[in-house]
Amino acid sequence: MSNHRLGLRRLPLPHIRAQLHMTERYYNHRPHLVLPHPPSSTWTSDLQSGDVSGVSIQQQGSFFGFSIEFGVTTQVLGLNSSFLQVPFLNLMANLRQRGGSVRVRVGGNTQETATLVASTPDGAALEKDYAGIANPTATLPLVFTTEIIKMMAEISALTNVYWYMGVPFNDTQHWRLQIAEVGEAMLGNYLIGLQGGNEPDLYSRHGHRPDVSPQDYKDEFGLLIDAMNADSNIPNKDLLIGPNLAGMWSPTDIWETGFATDFNQNLAALGVERYPTDNCYAQFGIGTPRTGPEMLPTFLTHQAGKTIVPWLSDSFRAALWGIDYALQLAYSNFSTVLFHVGGQSVYYNPFTRSY
Incomplete structure (x- = not known):
């Protein structure tokens, strides 16, 4: 078989010698690497004495x-x-390994009727009343047993999770304080907060109350404090969290009622919460339709909140x-920021249940 058939070509000898000559010239005349001087092991820094202006409160790993x-x-x-x-659990x-502990809130709209x-x-530890839906966001009334809180205690024992829960606020004449009683008994120091009402500024819009005002909410919160103070099964009276607004009222609307100052001894x-817009139209047919391209600029200018937009949220x-x-x-x-998990049908979950 000839070299031609193999596809080989013999290089002329002078060409090979030229290649070798160029290689020798490169290695004989290549530039030398100049190492930089090592950095100085001493330096001077002027330390500021006293408080530094503009610094936030000290934050924790569980922020x-x-x-x-x-x-x-x-x-x-x-x-x-x-x-x-x-x-x-994983x-x-x-x-916990990275931040020391984790803070988790169990609540939301469904806490109001729990x-x-x-x-x-x-x-079962929890059951939903599908026939009792009476609001535009299809929030289900539910019943639960102490197994829910016992489960939370088991998680805390394994992973050092601290919990926020919420007292039902749908009937302020007949308070259901069992969640606070059992929560404090089973969770102990792992219970660090009890919400008093969830998004009270949406009560009227969602059909929970007619014409609720900031003063109305403040008055009802006071009734909750009175009920807890009279309940000997709730030893910690200072775990309440409010006003838990959705954005229909401004915080100033609440502060002007004296909420923060009058209830200071009971507030943890x-x-x-932040709801500058929503995409309720996609799921419930109410409000204004939203699209990803339309909402993208709001994510770049700090204006969006708990917005449900596929391929964006x-x-x-x-x-x-x-x-x-x-x-x-x-x-x-702010001392804590919580990312909400709303179930498998929403787009904004920080993690997705895959089991």
Whole structure:
């Protein structure tokens, strides 16, 4: 077989010698590497004495946390105290390893109608009343047993999770304080807050109350304090959190009623939520339709909030916005930011249940 058939070509000898000659010239005349001088091991820095202006309060590793809608606790946390969701435990354990502890709120709209019962017909820790829906966001009334709170205690023992819960606020003439009683008894120091009402500025819009005003809410919050003070099964009277606004009222509307000053001894924290817009039209047919391209600029200018927009709320860009916005809150002396988990049908979940 000839070289031609193999596709080979013999290089002329002078050409090979020329290549070798160029290689020798390169190695003989290549530039020498000049190492930089090592950095100085001593330097001078003028330290400022006294307080630094413009610095926020000292933040903790648990600054970022989660808010879990009460109605989906058995989907996220576990079925009961004997069946905990391992993926959730792993996530909490990872966060504890990095931040020391984790703060989780169990509440939301479903806390307003939650009723603690001795047992449910099918033995579940939580059941929803699908026939009792009477609001535009299809929030389900629910009943639950002490297994929910016992499950939370088991999670705390394993992963150092601290909890916020909420007292039902839908009937302020007949307070259901069992969630506070059992919560304090079972969770102990792991219960760090009890919300008094969730989004009271949306009560009228959602059909919960007619014409609720900031003063009305303040008065009802006072009734809650009176009821808790009279309940010997609630030893800690200073765990309440309010006003938990959605944005229809401004915080100033509440402060002008004397809420923060009059209830200072009973408040563990002041809480607010951010709803500058929504995409309720996509799921409930109310409000204004929203699209990802339309809403994108609001995520770049710190104006969006708990907005439900597919391919935007669950995007990497939105995650960066969330971190940036939360750090703005940290700078403004907010002590905790909670990312809400609303179930599998929403787009804004910080993590997705996949089990």
